[in-house]
Amino acid sequence: MQGFLREWSRNRMLFLMIAPTLLFFVVFSYLPMIGVYYAFTNFSFDGGLFGSEFVGMQNFRFLYESGVLWTLTKNTVLYNLAFILLGNALQLICAIFLSELPGKWFRKITQSVMFLPFFVSFVLVGAFVFNLFNSSNGLVNTVLVQLGFQPYDFYLNTAPWKYIIVFFNLWKGLGYGTIIYLAAIMSISDEYHEAAKIDGANIFQRIRHITLPLLVPTFILLILLSLGGILKGQFDLFYQIIGNNGVLFNSTDIIDTYVYRSLAVNFDIGMGTAAGLYQSFFGLILVLAVNYVIRKTREDYALF
Amino acid sequence: MKIRTERSTVLFNTIGYVLISLFALLCLLPFLLVLSGSFSSEQEIIAEGFKLIPDQWSLEAYRAVFSNPEQIFDAYRVTILLTLAGTALGLFLTSMAGYVLSRQEFKYRNSLSFFIYFTTLFSGGLIPWYILIVNYLQLKDSYLALLVPVLVSAWNIILMKNFMKSIPESIPESAKIDGAGEFTIYLKLILPLSAPSLATIGLFMALGFWNDWFMANLFITTESKYPLQFLLYKILASAAVLKTSIAGNLSPDFKPPAETLKMAAAIIVTGPIVFLYPFVQRFFVKGLTIGAVKG
Amino acid sequence: MSKKTIGLLMTTALLATALAGCSGNGNGNGSGGSEANANAGAAANSGSGEAKAIDTSKKVELVWYVLGDGHADSPKIQDQINAMLEKDINATIKLNFTTWNDWQTKYNLLLTSGEKVDMVFASTWADYYKFADQGAFKELNDLLPTYMPETWKAVPKQDWDEATVNGKIYAVPSTYPEYTPDGLVYREDWRKELNVPEIKDLDSIEAYLDAVKTQKKVTPINGKAWNEVFTLFKAYHGYEQIGGDSGVIVAKSYDAPRDIVNYAETPEFEQFVKRMKTWSQKGFWTSDTLSSQKEAGDALKAGTGGAYWRNAPGAGGFIVDAEKTNKGTDYAYFPFTRFHGYAMPTLSVNNAMAVPKSSKNAERSLMALEKIRTDSRYFDLLTYGIQDTHYSLSDDGKLAISPPKGKENDKNFKGYGITSWGWRVTSLAKEQQAGGWTEFPALMEEFKAESKPNIFAPIIMDYKPVKSQQAAVNQVIQQYGMPLMMGLVPDVDKALETYRKQLKAAGVDQVLAYVQEQANAYFDEKGIQ
Structure with missing residues (x-):
């Protein structure tokens, strides 16, 4: 308490500057968090949040009882890891090229164009995928047949879907993520590069030894930020591309789609909240663990 | 030596041009399909799928959207004002919070960072949040409902903090010695130095407000207060519902072309914001930080 | 973000379940048994006797919600309605629309959050029975005879019975018999x-x-x-299927309703x-x-x-x-x-209006509904719009024709149509069913001739005791059942075996036992063998 008072008297202005933001999170995030209690009740209108019957962990049963929770968790984690790692790597590469290439107009135009997919809704993404891969007049199969190959029935085979889903996720986020890295590159002082040039370093060496190391904190930060949501996820992406196609679920089912299917007929607040709570806890523990490791090795890279 | 450097640069540029062109093409192509699809006839889309050049041009989809031009203009106005106000206010709060959290001197920067980040992990779900906004804050059908609950995001604040960490701590320190207050330092020194990050995060915020239909969907009941995205979603949803069995009971006079409409909506929404991007790019200038420090 | 995730879960459920709901529950009920309880009749008597003056001295604003979209002229129509309502019952209505985006989510929120709403559309395919059972709506038994005396008398007892949950009426059903097989x-x-x-x-x-x-x-x-x-x-x-979408649990035939099985077996x-x-x-x-x-x-x-x-x-x-x-x-x-040579009419509560529990003005809200259901000035305005602007009457005055005379060639004309389903009354309705399809009347005759009361839809099930099993079963149906039924599996015998095994593992037998128990209770009560 005394420490706080000392800090308060020393940095009063800093406190005041962050106060509105903290108030925002208290009101719009922390207050409604009492709703996690729904996960432990059998909701009824008469009782409301606190008057409803307490049922302990019963609402979690539909997740683990069927025995698929492990597979789902694994699927979700793997998909998200692919999204996060590949996505960030790709965005990083694009940002580096875009910052170094000489053609000004080329840079401006391609950068804008790469942003376009961000505006394409997942419903339309789903429509694209269907138009590309469907068996009757899909573009891919039309081309295959014209080239003299056998048509391939995408919708009866689980194998290609991992790649299709990952591809469209990367595609949609490319422009958005690239900007973050571009902004980070912009804050790298020109002096470093100039000095390296004088030392005779070529462009690859400069990127390897100057740009990349200076982007590492941003890279780690973005990965850390995403890890918390590792079990959540991209419901629209999966739902719009796969739909209710049980044939493909083996390789394309994540927790969100599973929960959605389970509760679509008879939605239950308790069970929906329970699933969300599982996702949150998993993410929290992961982030805390990774952040702890990072803090031990390179303190300034840590998220908190 | 000199030749070797040049050769590596040529190699780098070649790889860069090829790769970036390829990515840009992959991003552009589907968008062109959406564009041409929005000018196709509904029948053609249904029967033959997407085409780069439709056999038959049609303005049907745009006619369906603009059948009530007044409504569209209202919606544009709401969205533009919302985007401007939301971005300005949000950026102010976000940059201020980011600055505070980036100050080494501030003892609680880590615990408060965690306090903010934690909100991205746990949420009480839609219902308590809705009850708060509607029953306690009484924001139903108010423009404030579109603005206040989404004003700042933890993600942007932490990103901002990270960007500002690269500003040398010596800058605020020395200003402080000169007798400047923290707010003045933030306003006069830090903000000008943060142009690229402000542009980036401002862009993200503007996009967020521009694209948001979720808030209006839950909280706005008066048609003239609908933002653009929600109006379009509403038209799409009505078109979709006409195909369900519920439609047996609906007035069949108005049959919008559901498929092409989706694409026209995407085009209409994308249009104006595309012009924002080149504006933002102007702030992506290298070496801004160092120049300011020297000056 | 996670707010949205949960929203989306409910949300995207919307069209899917709405549609499934329509197909599943659509063919509701006709005349659910001859020995239905007598509370309706008794209450009707007391109602007609009670003519004490209703106090409407305090002006109130009522908030109503219906599904779907409004019309550009909705505010104008609302003003006209309010002018009349204010004179008649000293109240005004604010008519809100859910729009079709995520209407299921919003409908859930309206009821769950306790937001002040005085009347909402209710329907079997919008979970009327579940909501009523869980206490989302106000009981109307005591209010109806006083505040909706004419409707109370006019609506057939059978229809009230279908709106009854645990012995209480929670909604005013529309009076508009339909067949939707x-x-x-x-x-x-x-x-x-x-x-x-x-x-x-x-x-x-x-x-x-x-x-x-x-x-x-x-x-x-x-x-x-x-x-x-x-x-x-x-x-x-x-x-x-029993009580809405019951998944793989079905009654094997109309004539042996108690023979309930898991059809996959x-x-x-x-x-x-x-x-x-x-x-x-x-x-x-x-x-x-x-x-x-x-x-x-x-x-x-x-x-x-x-x-x-x-x-x-x-x-x-x-x-x-x-x-x-x-x-x-x-x-x-x-x-x-x-x-099989039989058809079942829809349940009366396939379309209805209900008062949410949070309403402070249930009485006035019911009075307004009474006006709409009994006074054609109100009914026509709200249902068909403004005469000669949105519709004109046919020569015999029985049909509302849209577009109205003189606007047939007007490209900018946009027909007025809101989801008026909840207050529809046959005696006031002025439209042709099924869009004026010429073969429809003959089809209706066919259905009427072979009509049997719907004894399955009104069985109320919330699956509370078996909800995790039911969730798991629904998941299995989608993952294994749908590809199997669509013939998309390489080996039918093997896939069938897997499906049956997965259903068992998910707990289909417990769900079956639960449905069987609920159905038996209902059949016992109604005297159905």
């Missing part, structure tokens, strides 16, 4: 051209689809085909999925059908499809529209009721 819309001109026998059973359906595929070279059900196949499966075997199911495997191999639908977002009806209209599932009034609307767009084509409809 499933069936197939198909190309009658193609059938004749291809010399296929008239469609009257499963074999003739197969013959037609086969001819369309082999001779017209068109995928017969081109798009999402699940509804077509699943409703066909139920109707062909006479299986009835029946030999009929085995035969049917084997047959569907052959249909799938013949290309009656595409292998991507479960991922397709395309409506088979769009293809049928475009000439690239041959069949489409629709309920009877929906088929009418579809056919009228399709024949208008494609001059010279001829569509016909085969209602699945013909498999």
Whole structure:
């Protein structure tokens, strides 16, 4: 308490500057968090949040009882890891090229164009995928047949879907993520590069030894930020591309789609909240663990 | 030596041009399909799928959207004002919070960072949040409902903090010695130095407000207060519902072309914001930080 | 973000369940048993005797919600209604619309959050029974005789019974009997051209689809085909789902309602999925059908499809529209009721109005509803819009014709149509059912002649004791059951075995026992054997 008072008297202005933001999170995030209690009740209108019957962990049963929770968790984690790692790597590469290439107009135009997919809704993404891969007049199969190959029935085979889903996720986020890295590159002082040039370093060496190391904190930060949501996820992406196609679920089912299917007929607040709570806890523990490791090795890279 | 450097640069540029062109093409192509699809006839889309050049041009989809031009203009106005106000206010709060959290001197920067980040992990779900906004804050059908609950995001604040960490701590320190207050330092020194990050995060915020239909969907009941995205979603949803069995009971006079409409909506929404991007790019200038420090 | 995730879960459930709900619960009830309880009659007496003056001295504003979209002129119409209401009962209405975006989510929120709402649309396919059972609506038994005396007397006792949950009435049902059985819309001109026998059973359906595929070279059900196949499966075997969407749990036939089974275990199911495997191999639908977002009806209209599932009034609307767009084509409809020769009318609460528990002005809200249901000035204005602007009356004054006289050629004319389903009353209605489809009246006669009361839809089930099993079963149905039924599995026998095993593992037997128990209780109460 005394420490706080000392800090308060020393940095009063800093406190005041962050106060509105903290108030925002208290009101719009922390207050409604009492709703996690729904996960432990059998909701009824008469009782409301606190008057409803307490049922302990019963609402979690539909997740683990069927025995698929492990597979789902694994699927979700793997998909998200692919999204996060590949996505960030790709965005990083694009940002580096875009910052170094000489053609000004080329840079401006391609950068804008790469942003376009961000505006394409997942419903339309789903429509694209269907138009590309469907068996009757899909573009891919039309081309295959014209080239003299056998048509391939995408919708009866689980194998290609991992790649299709990952591809469209990367595609949609490319422009958005690239900007973050571009902004980070912009804050790298020109002096470093100039000095390296004088030392005779070529462009690859400069990127390897100057740009990349200076982007590492941003890279780690973005990965850390995403890890918390590792079990959540991209419901629209999966739902719009796969739909209710049980044939493909083996390789394309994540927790969100599973929960959605389970509760679509008879939605239950308790069970929906329970699933969300599982996702949150998993993410929290992961982030805390990774952040702890990072803090031990390179303190300034840590998220908190 | 000199030749070797040049050769590596040529190699780098070649790889860069090829790769970036390829990515840009992959991003552009589907968008062109959406564009041409929005000018196709509904029948053609249904029967033959997407085409780069439709056999038959049609303005049907745009006619369906603009059948009530007044409504569209209202919606544009709401969205533009919302985007401007939301971005300005949000950026102010976000940059201020980011600055505070980036100050080494501030003892609680880590615990408060965690306090903010934690909100991205746990949420009480839609219902308590809705009850708060509607029953306690009484924001139903108010423009404030579109603005206040989404004003700042933890993600942007932490990103901002990270960007500002690269500003040398010596800058605020020395200003402080000169007798400047923290707010003045933030306003006069830090903000000008943060142009690229402000542009980036401002862009993200503007996009967020521009694209948001979720808030209006839950909280706005008066048609003239609908933002653009929600109006379009509403038209799409009505078109979709006409195909369900519920439609047996609906007035069949108005049959919008559901498929092409989706694409026209995407085009209409994308249009104006595309012009924002080149504006933002102007702030992506290298070496801004160092120049300011020297000056 | 996670707020949105949960929202989306409920949200995207919306259209899917709404549609499933429509097909599943749509064919509601007619006359649920002769010995229905007597509370309605008794209360009616007390109501007519009670003529004490109602205090309306305090002006109130009522908030009403209906589904769907408003119309550009809705505010104007609301003003006109309010002018009358203010004079009559010293109240005004603020009529809000959920819009069709995520209406299910919003509807849930309205009721769950306790937001101040005085009246909402209610329906079996919007979980009326579940909400009523969980206490989302106000009990109306004591209020109806006083505040809606005419409606109280006019609505048949049977209809009130169908709105009754745990002995209490929670909604004012519309008075608008309908039949909405499933069936197939198909190309009658193609059938004749291809010399296929008239469609009257499963074999003739197969013959037609086969001819369309082999001779017209068109995928017969081109798009999402699940509804077509699943409703066909139920109707062909006479299986009835219980209390809405009960998944794989069905009553085996109308005549033996207590014989409730898990259909996946029946030999009929085995035969049917084997047959569907052959249909799938013949290309009656595409292998991507479960991922397709395309409506088979769009293809049928475009000439690239041959069949489409629709309920009877929906088929009418579809056919009228399709024949208008494609001059010279001829569509016909085969209602699945013909498999077993009976039809069930919809439940009265298929469309109704209810007062949420949070309402402070239930009395005035009911009085306003009474006005709308009994006074054609109110009814016409709210249902059809402003006379001569949105519609004009036919010469005999019985039909509201839109567009009105003088506006037929006006391109900018936008017909007025809101979801007025909740307050519809046959005696005031001025529209043609099924979009004016000429064959509809004959079809209605057919249904009426073979009408049987719906004894399945009103069984109230919230699955509380078995909810985790039910969730797991629903998941298994989608993951294993749907591909199996659509013939998309390489080995039917093996897939069937897996499906049955997975259902068991998910706890289908407990769900079956629960449904059986609920059904028995209902049948005992109603004296159905």
